[in-house]
Amino acid sequence: xxxxxxxxxxxxxxxxxxxxxxxxxxxxxxxxxxxxxxxxxxxxxxxxxxxxxxxxxxxxxxxxxxxxxxxxxxxxxxxxxxxxxxxxxxxxxxxxxxxxxxxxxxxxxxxxxxxxxxxxxxxxxxxxxxxxxxxxxxxxxxxxxxxxxxxxxxxxxxxxxxxxxx
Amino acid sequence: xxxxxxxxxxxxxxxxxxxxxxxxxxxxxxxxxxxxxxxxxxxxxxxxxxxxxxxxxxxxxxxxxxxxxxxxxxxxxxxxxxxxxxxxxxxxxxxxxxxxxxxxxxxxxxxxxxxxxxxxxxxxxxxxxxxxxxxxxxxxxxxxxxxxxxxxxxxxxxxxxxxxxxxxxxxxxxxxxxxxxxxxxxxxxxxxxxxxxxxxxxxxxxxxxxxxxxxxxxxxxxxxxxxxxxxxxxxxxxxxxxxxxxxxxxxxxxxxxxxxxxxxxxxxxxxxxxxxxxxxxxxxxxxxxxxxxxxxxxxxxxxxxxxxxxxxxxxxxxxxxxxxxxxxxxxxxxxxxxxxxxxxxxxxxxxxxxxxxxxxxxxxxxxxxxxxxxxxxxxxxxxxxxxxxxxxxxxxxxxxxxxx
Numbered sequence: 001x002x003x004x005x006x007x008x009x010x011x012x013x014x015x016x017x018x019x020x021x022x023x024x025x026x027x028x029x030x031x032x033x034x035x036x037x038x039x040x041x042x043x044x045x046x047x048x049x050x051x052x053x054x055x056x057x058x059x060x061x062x063x064x065x066x067x068x069x070x071x072x073x074x075x076x077x078x079x080x081x082x083x084x085x086x087x088x089x090x091x092x093x094x095x096x097x098x099x100x101x102x103x104x105x106x107x108x109x110x111x112x113x114x115x116x117x118x119x120x121x122x123x124x125x126x127x128x129x130x131x132x133x134x135x136x137x138x139x140x141x142x143x144x145x146x147x148x149x150x151x152x153x154x155x156x157x158x159x160x161x162x163x164x165x166x
Numbered sequence: 167x168x169x170x171x172x173x174x175x176x177x178x179x180x181x182x183x184x185x186x187x188x189x190x191x192x193x194x195x196x197x198x199x200x201x202x203x204x205x206x207x208x209x210x211x212x213x214x215x216x217x218x219x220x221x222x223x224x225x226x227x228x229x230x231x232x233x234x235x236x237x238x239x240x241x242x243x244x245x246x247x248x249x250x251x252x253x254x255x256x257x258x259x260x261x262x263x264x265x266x267x268x269x270x271x272x273x274x275x276x277x278x279x280x281x282x283x284x285x286x287x288x289x290x291x292x293x294x295x296x297x298x299x300x301x302x303x304x305x306x307x308x309x310x311x312x313x314x315x316x317x318x319x320x321x322x323x324x325x326x327x328x329x330x331x332x333x334x335x336x337x338x339x340x341x342x343x344x345x346x347x348x349x350x351x352x353x354x355x356x357x358x359x360x361x362x363x364x365x366x367x368x369x370x371x372x373x374x375x376x377x378x379x380x381x382x383x384x385x386x387x388x389x390x391x392x393x394x395x396x397x398x399x400x401x402x403x404x405x406x407x408x409x410x411x412x413x414x415x416x417x418x419x420x421x422x423x424x425x426x427x428x429x430x431x432x433x434x435x436x437x438x439x440x441x442x443x444x445x446x447x448x449x450x451x452x453x454x455x456x457x458x459x460x461x462x463x464x465x466x467x468x469x470x471x472x473x474x475x476x477x478x479x480x481x482x483x484x485x486x487x488x489x490x491x492x493x494x495x496x497x498x499x500x501x502x503x504x505x506x507x508x509x510x511x512x513x514x515x516x517x518x519x520x521x522x523x524x525x526x527x528x529x530x531x532x533x534x535x536x537x538x539x540x541x542x543x544x545x546x547x548x549x550x551x552x553x554x555x556x557x558x559x560x561x562x563x564x565x566x567x568x569x570x
Binding site: 027028030032056057058059060062064075077081084086088107108109111112113116120134135136137144145151152 | 217218221223225226227229230261262386388389390391402404409410501502503504506513515517519527528530532536537539540541569570
């Protein structure tokens with residue numbers, strides 16, 4: 001099948017979801033859009049099951065913490081091997097209530113990716129069959145990739161954020 | 167009482183399941199990770215994978231390092247094919263910075279990447295043979311990994327954790343010795359690979375141990391996010407080199423081998439054929455380099471590419487750039503970028519978010535070993551322990567890439 005274009009996907013999604021998808025951008029040609037956590041599974045399963053675009057492959061799930069805005073972005077990368085195109089879906093959730101429905105009902109690969117995201121960001125994937133830490137030890141107590149946790153001893157004067165340009 | 171028949175009672179240990187800790191440091195796992203298996207005799211009833219024994223928090227460290235200091239971290243992901251990781255990272259940053267790379271640099275990179283793919287596949291395939299009991303083949307082919315390491319040494323000075331190349335190109339041009347070593351490798355390796363294949367491909371014992379073992383359907387492989395030789399062994403012809411060509415792979419003529427059943431024998435065959443294709447690619451690249459202008463080994467981007475020492479001492483501009491680059495003060499656009507390369511084990515992805523600071527705001531590695539391995543415990547259920555061991559070797563799980 002011919003390669004799909006970003007406009008084709010935007011049109012298909014716009015028809016189905018309309019205003020529920022927002023922040024549509026194309027950084028470096030990769031179609032990126034956001035949705036809310038109530039709609040995320042509907043959007044993912046639409047992308048996966050729609051025969052025209054066929055996003056059969058879940059490339060990656062990860063998260064990004066934005067402490068100034070108090071939210072965590074859960075980022076999904078999907079890939080349509082049939083149409084040779086990728087998309088990126090972001091869901092912003094509040095850092096005090098980091099819950100989102102699990103995608104492991106759609107792809108088995110989501111199981112470990114979500115465990116990793118939970119381990120590092122504390123995002124609770126509702127309905128996940130086995131949401132335990134995966135790389136860190138079980139009694140670590142914190143989710144270390146959140147920005148409030150420093151890499152090294154916070155009392156060191158040579159490792160302040162200002163020296164890293166932010 | 168008939169002593170030839172086993173007698174079971176309620177509390178007889180023989181009637182119970184045996185818990186076996188396979189790992190974290192077990193010679194058969196070829197890496198530091200643990201599986202707690204419930205065994206009924208020699209059959210696995212259930213398993214739980216525990217990973218993270220060599221987790222080094224690379225994603226967190228990367229948030230505190232300028233771009234060029236992240237290259238040595240990527241070395242330590244899949245340390246059997248470090249150059250692919252290094253160059254995947256360089257290409258991610260180059261994509262962010264919109265740097266155009268000269269063709270000759272692309273070809274030099276392709277040579278190194280394909281050599282490291284061969285090194286990676288040599289390890290995996292010889293170890294499958296080793297785990298099925300064929301030590302000879304391991305020794306025959308493994309010396310060529312050594313020859314590949316000698317080529318790396320000539321190009322960058324290091325052998326295992328290579329830190330090869332720079333953002334914008336390579337650190338230095340290939341010298342004549344490097345080209346001579348590559349030519350020697352291209353001449354000798356096919357013979358050895360042929361010998362290796364003739365020892366194993368139609369070997370009755372090897373086929374009995376591997377064919378039909380750990381079969382995986384395409385649906386299952388895709389659902390579990392498999393990529394690389396494992397996915398191709400099931401019959402899906404997905405390879406990042408052809409689906410989204412990077413580093414001028416579109417200029418090369420090569421084939422993507424696929425299997426049919428996804429069993430261990432198919433994975434072995436796919437990897438072997440990929441080595442042949444890699445040899446083909448390297449030969450073409452060596453040919454193509456001849457028609458490119460000599461001496462170009464990096465893009466002309468002084469603001470991102472570290473100048474030579476001589477220039478730094480004699481040229482004010484070079485000194486300024488040198489200072490800015492070393493301090494991490496490069497003007498990178500505030501953007502996010504995902505770049506994938508075909509690593510030894512599958513799609514190796516870099517998801518980079520830059521907020522204009524000296525370090526990435528967020529860097530995530532899509533590590534194929536981590537994602538491929540999630541099926542292992544599930545697929546071991548009902549399998550013989552000895553089959554599970556070769557299944558693990560054929561998945562080529564590299565602990566560094568598993569844990570990051």
